[in-house]
Amino acid sequence: MELSESEVKKQRPVNLDLTTIRFPATAIASILHRVSGVIMFFAIAILLWLLNQSLTSQTHFDQVKALLDGWFVSFILWGILTALAYHFAGGVRHLMQDIGFFEELDSGKRSAHVVFAITVVLSVLAGVWVW
Amino acid sequence: MVTNASMFGRSGVHEFVLIRASAIVLALYSLFIVGYALFAPELTFDVWKGLFSSLAMKIFTFLALIGLLVHCWIGMWQVLTDYVKSAALRALLQFLINLTAVGYVAAGLFILWGVK
Numbered sequence: 001m002e003l004s005e006s007e008v009k010k011q012r013p014v015n016l017d018l019t020t021i022r023f024p025a026t027a028i029a030s031i032l033h034r035v036s037g038v039i040m041f042f043a044i045a046i047l048l049w050l051l052n053q054s055l056t057s058q059t060h061f062d063q064v065k066a067l068l069d070g071w072f073v074s075f076i077l078w079g080i081l082t083a084l085a086y087h088f089a090g091g092v093r094h095l096m097q098d099i100g101f102f103e104e105l106d107s108g109k110r111s112a113h114v115v116f117a118i119t120v121v122l123s124v125l126a127g128v129w130v131w
Numbered sequence: 132m133v134t135n136a137s138m139f140g141r142s143g144v145h146e147f148v149l150i151r152a153s154a155i156v157l158a159l160y161s162l163f164i165v166g167y168a169l170f171a172p173e174l175t176f177d178v179w180k181g182l183f184s185s186l187a188m189k190i191f192t193f194l195a196l197i198g199l200l201v202h203c204w205i206g207m208w209q210v211l212t213d214y215v216k217s218a219a220l221r222a223l224l225q226f227l228i229n230l231t232a233v234g235y236v237a238a239g240l241f242i243l244w245g246v247k
Contacts (some may be wrong), residue, residue: 037206041228044199044235054176055183082157084161091154098151119211129169 029112033090039083046076066131078123078130085122089115133164150205153235160191183246203232 015021023031054064067073093115097103102111171178181190207228215221 018138023223035209038210041203041232045231046240048235052238055180055242055246058176061179081165088161091158095151095154113175 005039024110025109025116029090029093029115032086033094036083036087036090039080040087043080043083046080074130078127081126082119082123083125086115086119089118089122146205149201153198153202153205156194157202160195160198163191180246183243189243189246192239192243196236200232200236203235204229
C-alpha cells in the first residue's frame with residue numbers, strides 16, 4: 001500500500017516522556033570536557049594570582065598558605081583540581097582515540113565510564129590533599 | 132586544499148595539530164607542578180622560589196603559557212562556534228577571550244621575570 005507523507009509521519013513512534021530520554025555516556029563525556037575546559041580557562045586567572053603572591057615574598061607566601069587553609073579557597077582549589085583531573089583524563093582518552101582506540105560504540109562508552117571513574121577517584125584524592 | 136570560511140582559507144589541520152601539541156605540553160606541566168607540590172619534602176618559600184628561579188623552570192613555564200594561549204584560542208573557539216550563533220557576539224567573545232589568554236602569557240612572563 002502506498003502511504004502519503006502525512007500517513008508515514010503519523011505512524012512514526014513518538015516519545016514525549018522526557019524522563020526516559022538520556023544522553024549516552026559518550027555525549028556526557030564530551031560536554032563535560034567542554035565544561036571543564038571553560039572552567040580551567042577562568043581558573044588560570046586564580047592560579048596565576050596565587051603564583052604571583054607565592055613568589056613575591058616570604059610574607060606573601062605565608063599569606064597564600066593561610067588562604068589555602070581557609071574553607072572557601074580550599075573549595076575553589078578543589079573545584080579547579082577536579083576540573084583539571086577531568087579535562088586531563090578526557091584529553092588522554094581523546095588522544096588515544098586519535099591513534100585508533102575506543103572508536104567503537106562499546107569501547108567508546110566503556111572508556112567514557114572509565115574517565116568518569118578516574119575523575120571521581122582523583123577528585124576525592126584532591127579533596128583529601130586540599131583539606 | 133579545502134577551504135573553510137571560519138578558518139580564513141586554511142583547512143583546520145593546523146588547529147587539529149596545535150590543540151593536541153599544546154595539550155601534551157600542558158599535561159606534562161600540570162603533572163610536574165602537582166607532582167612537585169605533592170612530593171617535595173617540605174614546600175617552603177625558599178624551595179618554591181628556588182624552583183622558579185632556575186632557567187629550565189622558567190622555560191618550561193613559558194612553554195606551558197604559550198601552550199595555554201594556543202589551547203584556549205582553539206578550544207574556546209570550538210565551544211563558541213557551537214553555542215553562540217550570532218557572528219557579531221561570537222567575534223566579540225572570541226576577541227575578549229583571546230585578549231585574556233594573551234594577558235595570561237604576559238602575566239606569567241612578568242611574574243617569573245623578577246624571580247631570582
